[in-house]
Amino acid sequence: MKKALVIGINNYPSSPLSGCINDASEVAAILKTHGDGSPNFDVWLETDVQTKSELKTMIVKLFSGNSDTVLLYFSGHGFLDEIGGYLVTPDHAKNDVGISMDEILGLANQSKSKDKIIILDCCHSGSFGTPAIGGGASLLKEGVSILTASLNDESSIEINGHGVFTNLLLNALQGGAADLRGHISPGGVYAYIDQALGPWKQRPVFKTNVTRFTSLRTVTPQVSPNTLRKIIEYFPAPQDVFKLDPSYEDTNSKDVKHVVIEPYAKPDNVAVFKNLQKFQSIGLVVPVDAEYMYFAAMKSKSCKLTSLGYHYWRLVKDGRI
DSSP states (O other): OEEEEEEEOOOOSSSOOSSHHHHHHHHHHHHHBOTTSOBOOEEEEEESOOOHHHHHHHHHHHHSSOOSEEEEEEESOEEEOSSOEEEEEEEEETTEEEEEHHHHHHHHHHOOSSEEEEEEESTTGGGTTSOSSSTTOOOOOTTEEEEESSOTTOOOOEETTEEHHHHHHHHIIIIITOOTTSEEOHHHHHHHHHHHHOTTSOOOEEEEEOSSOOOSEEOOOSSOHHHHTTHHHHOSSTTOEEEOOGGGOTTOSTTSSSOOOSSOOOHHHHHHHHHHHHHHHTTSEEEESSSSHHHHHHTTOEEEEOHHHHHHHHHHHTTOO
């Protein structure tokens, strides 16, 4: 069982925001299903939560029980003082601005759920998981992952009615951060956002303490598992090369009006070559002594596994795919 609490707050009395509800609504929508439309998270979406009490009640309920995965997403104001960081609620007052990030981390650490994922798009969110009191040590128990929009001393930027961080998060969840099997992990999302923001913009923060792989969402893989499993058929050993010749290129046929050479295209070889070309397009295979796979075939060269290709070859060989 997977459940997600998604919060977006725009209506702050003294400093309203414009993009948080949009962001929360879109995050909620994409988390509900996988790329093929099958159910994913059971999502509880709340917008413009008014009080600290209401928000805390929701968060406590999220982390109760023993779900496989629970996820908290918050978009709104964040605040940092000498004690630590806070998620700000509209009823904020002096010395009582909202819910302490340390308190939320405590709830996550105590939760019996296997995986606890916290995603924050608010100012100073990078202070989550690094208490200001007690030496600033990160205190994440097993199964907790934190992804935040900015460092503890940075603001979270809004552009055109959306948070910059959440816009990238949505792109990542739509498939930009998917691995070759179509899985989107918290680490993959962070890597995607980290590369997109660059060193001079707000910096995302990722902290985790996990001992198992967690998938936030799956999308259609770039290569089907059945095709990927053929990699050990084409390369019985990872150091092997696959010998090619013109019979692997489907355009090398008398049916095509251009110069062709023997041996002419053979359907079985063409089918294999199309799979090898798929592998090459995602970085698993490279041609040897030729710039493109087409020339490797037409000049009777070969192709070989890349380092990434060896990694997936080993996964298939070990029965993990």
